[in-house]
Amino acid sequence: MAGTIRGRGAASNPPGRFDRTVTESVDDGWYREETAQSVATTLEPDRARTIITTNDSPDVPFDCSINPYRGCEHGCIYCYARPSHSYMGLSPGLDFESRLFYKPDAALLLEQELARPGYVCKPIMLGANTDAYQPIERELRITRSILEVLARCRHPVSVVTKSALIVRDVDLLADLARDRLALVMISLTTLDPETKRTLEPRAAAPQARLRAIRALTEAGVPVGVMVAPLIPGINDHELEKLLEAAVDAGACCAAYVVLRLPYEVAPLFREWLDNHHPQRARHVMALIRSLRGGRDNDPRFGTRMRGVGPIAEVLHRRFELACRRLGIAGTRRMDLDTTRFRPPERPGAQLELTF
Numbered sequence: 001m002a003g004t005i006r007g008r009g010a011a012s013n014p015p016g017r018f019d020r021t022v023t024e025s026v027d028d029g030w031y032r033e034e035t036a037q038s039v040a041t042t043l044e045p046d047r048a049r050t051i052i053t054t055n056d057s058p059d060v061p062f063d064c065s066i067n068p069y070r071g072c073e074h075g076c077i078y079c080y081a082r083p084s085h086s087y088m089g090l091s092p093g094l095d096f097e098s099r100l101f102y103k104p105d106a107a108l109l110l111e112q113e114l115a116r117p118g119y120v121c122k123p124i125m126l127g128a129n130t131d132a133y134q135p136i137e138r139e140l141r142i143t144r145s146i147l148e149v150l151a152r153c154r155h156p157v158s159v160v161t162k163s164a165l166i167v168r169d170v171d172l173l174a175d176l177a178r179d180r181l182a183l184v185m186i187s188l189t190t191l192d193p194e195t196k197r198t199l200e201p202r203a204a205a206p207q208a209r210l211r212a213i214r215a216l217t218e219a220g221v222p223v224g225v226m227v228a229p230l231i232p233g234i235n236d237h238e239l240e241k242l243l244e245a246a247v248d249a250g251a252c253c254a255a256y257v258v259l260r261l262p263y264e265v266a267p268l269f270r271e272w273l274d275n276h277h278p279q280r281a282r283h284v285m286a287l288i289r290s291l292r293g294g295r296d297n298d299p300r301f302g303t304r305m306r307g308v309g310p311i312a313e314v315l316h317r318r319f320e321l322a323c324r325r326l327g328i329a330g331t332r333r334m335d336l337d338t339t340r341f342r343p344p345e346r347p348g349a350q351l352e353l354t355f
Contacts, residue, residue: 003275006038009075009201010093010268011275016086017263039098043136046070046101051109051146052124059305062158065128066110068142070101072130074162074203077272078229081129083263092264097202100136107145111344114153121341123156133163135202147172153344154181156336160226162187162200164208167215174219180337185255186213187226188242190235198276199234210249217250224253224329227319231259232287232311233280239315243322253329256319258291258307266296287311 003011046069053065071085075097082092090099103109113119126132132143150157151172159166159173159182166173166184176182190196191206204212216223225246230236243254261269273281285296291307292298298308306312323330 003271004198005094007075007201008039008094008097009077009079009199009272010097011271012268013091013093013095014264014267016089016091017083018086019089039094041073041098041100041136044099044101046103048103048105048109050113051103051106052113053128055128058301060125060128062125062128063122065125066106066132066146067129068103068106068126068132068146069130069134069136071096071099073097073100073134073136074131074200076162076200076203077269078199078231078259078261078265079130080260080262080265082265082268084129086264093268100134102136102140102142104142106142107149110146110149114149114155115344115346119343121155121338123158123336123338124150125158125160127160131161131163131203132159133161133165135163135165137163138165138168144169144172147176149344150181151175154179154340154342156181156338156341158183158185158336160185160187162189162203162209164204164212167212170216170219170221173216173221177219177221179340180335181340183222183224183336184216185224185226186246186251187228188246189228190238191241191245192235192238195235198272206245210245213246213249213251217252222252223250224255225251226255226257228255228257229259230256230315231284232291233284234277236315239318240322243319243326243328247326247328251328253331254319254323255331256315257305258312258315259288260304261288261292261297262299263297 005011051066055063055065072079082096085092085096126143137143147169157176173182186209188209189200193205196206213223227239227242230239273284289295290309291312293308298304306316320330
């Protein structure tokens with residue numbers, strides 16, 4: 001399809017909101033190189049000084065998170081984390097999903113922070129900004145190294161992912177789950193392979209995610225489903241089927257989020273609509289604006305995850321009724337145990353003498 005790039009969600013590389021200069025292509029009639037049909041992924045180390053990020057948003061059920069990576073190769077066109085690439089002087093478009101940064105010292109930094117005398121144990125979320133199990137994790141294994149530290153210290157952790165790769169770490173997650181120290185939320189957006197192909201080009205297939213729910217559940221790991229994002233006119237009609245499929249696979253709880261279009265995500269999503277759903281692009285955007293008080297995005301706490309107005313109320317009611325019918329909790333369970341935490345030994349700490 002014209003205007004799209006194979007294996008990528010974004011079709012362009014628009015400037016970030018902090019860029020001081022903007023370039024614009026102009027056809028002057030002279031020879032032009034052909035547009036690349038694919039974009040290669042590049043990796044760079046991110047020499048972070050700390051690894052645990054704190055958050056005070058009332059809209060999310062966690063205070064602390066770890067992001068092993070910046071950028072995400074899954075390429076989900078709707079990703080609310082895309083604007084974060086602007087802080088690095090890169091585009092929230094193709095750059096976000098192809099120019100990736102990894103934190104090679106993540107496990108060491110985590111041990112140092114957990115060993116601090118004043119550290120207070122609170123559940124840590126993995127995957128709050130970009131997916132901790134995106135494709136590069138298969139080789140880099142940074143997320144696994146973080147889980148290894150958390151397991152040794154008996155530290156509670158929750159994970160949100162749309163990758164089946166998480167099953168690789170079932171040994172660590174099951175070990176943590178036995179002490180009520182682990183919760184996994186699998187993000188499920190659609191059951192239609194074609195919708196998934198364009199909306200989330202490098203994420204796991206829907207059936208692979210359902211198999212991951214089943215495998216983790218059978219290993220004793222509590223798993224919920226995150227139906228996110230719900231996009232009116234694109235996948236909202238699948239809400240009940242998504243919940244049913246997840247519960248059939250073993251999901252014990254559920255949550256949902258309606259589409260958010262902060263900053264540069266809005267024009268990228270409009271471009272995606274024009275490329276893949278041109279006949280209903282205007283209608284879909286009108287539905288989205290009706291959820292956001294007539295705007296593309298509403299950043300206010302309390303409404304940004306659910307939206308406002310009649311469509312938001314109908315979605316919420318449908319979700320509640322489906323959860324009640326299926327017998328699952330319509331919220332993310334975060335009752336993880338913090339009392340088992342054992343801080344790692346600080347470097348240079350005096351050894352205990354025994355006789």
